Amino acid sequence: MKTVSYVRTEMLPQKEPPASTTGAVGWMRENLFSGWFNTALTIVSLGFIVLVLSAVLPWAISPTWSATSLGECREILAALGREGHYGGACWGVISDRWEQLLFGFYPNGAVEGTSDLRWRPVLALVLLAVALAPVLFADKVSSKVLWFSAVFPFIFPWLLWGGTIWAPLAALAGFVIGWLVYRAVSAAAGSLAALIAGVVAALVWWLVLSGLVTGVLDQILPIGLEPVRSRDFGGFMLSITIGVVAIACSLPLGIVLALGRQSDLLIVKALCVGFIEFIRGVPLITLLFVASTLLNIFMPPDTNFDIILRVIIMATLFAAAYMAEVIRGGLAALPKGQYEGADSLGLNYWQAQRLIIMPQALKISIPGIVSTFIGMFKDTTLVSVIGLLDPLGLSNSIRADAAWNGVVWELYGFIALMFFVVCFSMSRYSMYLERKLHTGHKR
């Protein structure tokens, strides 16, 4: 009997993979040079990057932060031997005017007899962050902060525009009065009658009584902030004000419009479809023209309302129409079984919407909602066309100054960077939210 001469009893240790497939070299072979076409693409891209950087970097790195005029910039650069039109960037314009780009002509105490009020927009922005925190990061921030979020819409305009403290308090009181009336009547006469009574009471308060009460209280106890005129608003403060208010108001309005468009009620549906298609069919700039020239003609004679408010109204309507379409997409994407399930549980229309339909529909439409928000914030630059001083409008008036006549790239670059930071963070947040709300099975 023959015996097997040699049988290996233990495995050999695994060999290292070939050096050309691991590490940086392997990665480059795999991802950058895996064929002649890929290699060509890589070389062209590298060439492009080098070209752009070699054009921009020497220009951007220029020690002109302290210059106070374009001429001074040129002198600094000439001393370094960098002559010519594109010798270097003139960053002095940013360090000289960044406050104006952020706050516009908001009182900064430069004029005799006025005080520096710019702490108010700053505080408003900080409080905005606080008010948004429980909404944006619901799992990390205590929900008690939501009380502050509810009050914030009344603080925000008061901080920015100033005036007596009784005006925002009176506006807030309207809601309290309406709610109290609702509570009182609903015990006696059913919820529908109570709702109507509550709304009527609040409207009576706002339209008739609140003005009188505010006036009297202001006489007795004049507490308030120094008022600021709308035409002093400008810069990113203006963009953020218009953007935040339009975004906040357009979401509920958009939901209502989307529900109206999906409804069985023929007239309601026709009105919603007409509104949405009209707004989506015309450019925002024409709506802003309407705000600046026509809106006063539509209102009763002698009403004179603020240009920023008019722009905000138009921007809100504009964003709401787009929002309605986004949410309608979310509603349409829900399986019919969800609606039928809600019906079979005996929920009525509003209960079904609140508990079953909307949470899912809104979750599906998060990417669309956020991109509408981003679009709205970017569109606030259009107000420069009707003469408001947003960052782009300000960049024109800065160039009109003799000291900075001819500065283009530095200003546009700075404005673009600010918009990029805000919009990019919004889009990253929407991705985070999508991941967090993704409760289905991950593959």
Next chain:
Amino acid sequence: MTTLTDPPRQAFRLSQLIYDTRYRSMTIQVVAMIAFLTLIGWLVSNTAQNLATLGKEPSFGFLSEPAGYDINQRLIEYTNQDSHLRAAFVGLINTLLVAVMGCITATVLGVVIGVLRLSKNWIVAKLMTVYVETFRNVPVLLWIVLTMAVVTESTPHPREFKGVETGAIVVTNRGTYLPEPLFSRGLGDAHLFGNSSLRFDVSLDLLAVLVVLFGGLWASHVVKRRADKVQEATGKRPTTWYLRLGLVLVPLIALLVALGFHLGYPELKGFNFQGGTHLRNSLIALWLALSLYTAAFIAEIVRAGILAISHGQTEAAAALGLRPGRIMNLVVLPQALRVIIPPLISNWLNLTKNSSLAIAVGYMDITGTLMGITLNQTGRELETLLLGMLIYLTISLTISAVMNWYNNRVKLVER
């Protein structure tokens, strides 16, 4: 024995209007209608009152008055003695011009960038991501004014071309000059709409060229369909490329020779260039900015569309032995198009609406003429804005009607 009796009939009570679901929807609709009509009535009465105070009677008579302003970039003839309506028409054509040019370039760029963003080449994919994020997160108005600054500041003044041999294309800070197609034995123009404000001329040469070109394309398509049939029947594909190429090119070249086609080159005369097709900087800046901006959005749509095709399709195609390029052309893209087209068209719509920002760089589109200078000169805010909005609305609704028609055509037929 039981007898069937009708349930007791209740008399109609007013409260049923609210509490009975059979009647409630009627109540809501009537209330909504009344509220809407009240709102409209209120707005109209306010407007009438305000206009009466201002002493303005709403009328469109101003449209036939002479406009009195010049429009430098235009496709149809116009002088400042023409009417406001004519100026608005020139503006409308300018809007359509930049919109069509922008849609074409944005789509081409967007598709290329969207596909490249999915490339396996790391550096190309990252470069395209940077492009998309940069353009999507900065306002389009900023891109427009920035591009305007680029084209005016970085291009040479015409006088720098003095004594220099200029090529076919001249780029100056007053605009770009392209060679102009000329016909020495041309057929002339057809004058449409006689002497009215909407009159315009159609070049018969261009018309003839287009007819011959599309005829050739159609003939080549017929040849291709026959080749497909032969391939399906016999498994062998006849070689047809020279026939198809000839069908398109030979009649076209014959026609161009017959018409005496030649190019007119721009020449420096005095302080400026003469001849050639002159594209002003405002048009170029607007066109470039809108194309680059919209291309970023289209790239994302194309990428999403390609990613939406399940991996199994690609793998099955690879199992059939198709090469990567053919997998993309024959399997992935035809299916992805169904996902891509609707948002693509809505982006074309956005581009058309964004072209109204032309006013920021002084390109005279419908916003710049009708809702800009005409409004300021005549003071007719209500009429000009209404008319302008109506025009934009018509363009938008037409494009969405086309979109719905296409959607219905390519929709997957399900059970």
